[in-house]
Amino acid sequence: MAKMATQTEGQTRSAFPHRHHNHQRCVDQALGKALSLCEERGARLTSLRRRVLELVWRSHEPVGAYDILEQLQRDGHRAAPPTVYRALEFLRDQGLVHRIESLNAFVGCPYPDESHVSQFLICTACSEVAEIDGTKIRAAASRNAAAAGFAIDRLTIELRGLCARCNAHDQGSSEPHDHAR
Amino acid sequence: MAKMATQTEGQTRSAFPHRHHNHQRCVDQALGKALSLCEERGARLTSLRRRVLELVWRSHEPVGAYDILEQLQRDGHRAAPPTVYRALEFLRDQGLVHRIESLNAFVGCPYPDESHVSQFLICTACSEVAEIDGTKIRAAASRNAAAAGFAIDRLTIELRGLCARCNAHDQGSSEPHDHAR
DNA sequence: TCCCCACTTGATACATTATAACGTTTCTTC
DNA sequence: GAAGAAACGTTATAATGTATCAAGTGGGGA
Ligand SMILES: [Zn+2]
Ligand SMILES: [Zn+2]
Ligand SMILES: [Zn+2]
Ligand SMILES: [Zn+2]
Numbered sequence: 001m002a003k004m005a006t007q008t009e010g011q012t013r014s015a016f017p018h019r020h021h022n023h024q025r026c027v028d029q030a031l032g033k034a035l036s037l038c039e040e041r042g043a044r045l046t047s048l049r050r051r052v053l054e055l056v057w058r059s060h061e062p063v064g065a066y067d068i069l070e071q072l073q074r075d076g077h078r079a080a081p082p083t084v085y086r087a088l089e090f091l092r093d094q095g096l097v098h099r100i101e102s103l104n105a106f107v108g109c110p111y112p113d114e115s116h117v118s119q120f121l122i123c124t125a126c127s128e129v130a131e132i133d134g135t136k137i138r139a140a141a142s143r144n145a146a147a148a149g150f151a152i153d154r155l156t157i158e159l160r161g162l163c164a165r166c167n168a169h170d171q172g173s174s175e176p177h178d179h180a181r
Numbered sequence: 182m183a184k185m186a187t188q189t190e191g192q193t194r195s196a197f198p199h200r201h202h203n204h205q206r207c208v209d210q211a212l213g214k215a216l217s218l219c220e221e222r223g224a225r226l227t228s229l230r231r232r233v234l235e236l237v238w239r240s241h242e243p244v245g246a247y248d249i250l251e252q253l254q255r256d257g258h259r260a261a262p263p264t265v266y267r268a269l270e271f272l273r274d275q276g277l278v279h280r281i282e283s284l285n286a287f288v289g290c291p292y293p294d295e296s297h298v299s300q301f302l303i304c305t306a307c308s309e310v311a312e313i314d315g316t317k318i319r320a321a322a323s324r325n326a327a328a329a330g331f332a333i334d335r336l337t338i339e340l341r342g343l344c345a346r347c348n349a350h351d352q353g354s355s356e357p358h359d360h361a362r
Numbered sequence: 363t364c365c366c367c368a369c370t371t372g373a374t375a376c377a378t379t380a381t382a383a384c385g386t387t388t389c390t391t392c
Numbered sequence: 393g394a395a396g397a398a399a400c401g402t403t404a405t406a407a408t409g410t411a412t413c414a415a416g417t418g419g420g421g422a
Contacts, residue, residue: 149345164330
């Protein structure tokens with residue numbers, strides 16, 4: 001199992017991206033990886049699917065299917081719920097997008113080209129989600145599950161709490177901080 | 182943090198209950214604990230809430246809010262969605278019921294009187310769910326999260342796969358097994 | 363070239379899950 | 393018993409997700 005990258009070229013990657021990071025770079029990188037992965041696999045990254053992937057990557061906050069739908073419609077696209085859900089299904093199958101179960105929402109995967117175990121950190125203050133490596137958790141889960149004779153297919157690991165930034169603000173003052181939307 | 186019990190009086194407790202276990206005992210025990218806990222806390226376990234708890238405990242499969250609603254209505258109760266959701270909110274606040282995020286469904290907690298970290302094993306063949314102790318997972322999760330400066334509030338740990346029983350059946354033959362509904 | 367076939371998308375309708383808002387009843391406390 | 397809080401009933405609506413069938417698209421192969 002490949003180890004998840006902790007850097008992207010020139011830009012240090014902590015779990016949560018910097019507040020003023022160059023997000024266009026995140027988007028470009030995600031689309032670039034998607035393109036080459038789909039090519040490699042013979043999967044058809046159509047313009048619609050590509051557009052949905054872009055919309056999922058508009059930020060590091062999970063996005064609802066109906067938000068995506070609304071954006072598509074603003075683009076002038078004749079879209080209905082199945083349009084979005086089908087595109088999301090494709091993207092999930094390709095490992096380009098994850099679903100956050102506890103939010104009924106979707107987020108882009110920064111590591112689609114690496115086999116990995118997802119662990120999501122969900123900040124309840126700023127709504128951003130970071131995906132980190134959950135290999136150790138999988139090991140612990142496997143031990144527990146094996147003791148019960150349970151054969152694991154898939155894991156859902158989602159943590160709610162405060163990201164470092166929001167946590168610092170909360171302790172420093174009771175003022176609301178502005179990076180929340 | 183208390184260690185989760187692995188036995189109930191006279192009845193060995195593996196993660197998944199035995200196929201022909203005395204489920205009435207599960208129900209009685211759950212209701213008994215609920216009663217004493219609520220008493221102790223000054224929380225009002227009204228007849229409606231108690232009835233909803235019973236319905237959640239009808240089996241070891243997670244139950245949807247609208248299934249509960251339907252049952253209440255069959256009982257002759259004038260109920261609407263908020264009736265059920267409010268009761269479930271109370272029961273969750275008291276730790277008597279958990280929500281399985283990946284299923285949008287609810288399951289009774291066997292350990293409401295013990296502080297614990299829930300890890301759910303969800304069998305995709307028979308739909309039963311077992312709750313086991315996730316303390317070790319919490320430790321792994323905490324280490325990961327701490328490295329990111331993330332302050333954990335709550336964990337969601339849900340595993341999909343096959344319980345020991347269903348796994349054995351799958352390997353022994355390709356016949357469908359009858360404990361699935 | 364043209365047809366066939368698989369895949370993708372459009373379009374309509376519907377199913378499932380959850381909450382907002384407001385009035386009424388019930389319980390507790392004084 | 394009156395006042396206030398909590399629980400519940402009731403109606404309406406929001407939010408999320410699917411089933412179904414028709415129409416478009418794009419490559420191989422006759
Ligand atoms: Zn970014
Ligand atoms: Zn934050
Ligand atoms: Zn039982
Ligand atoms: Zn099973």
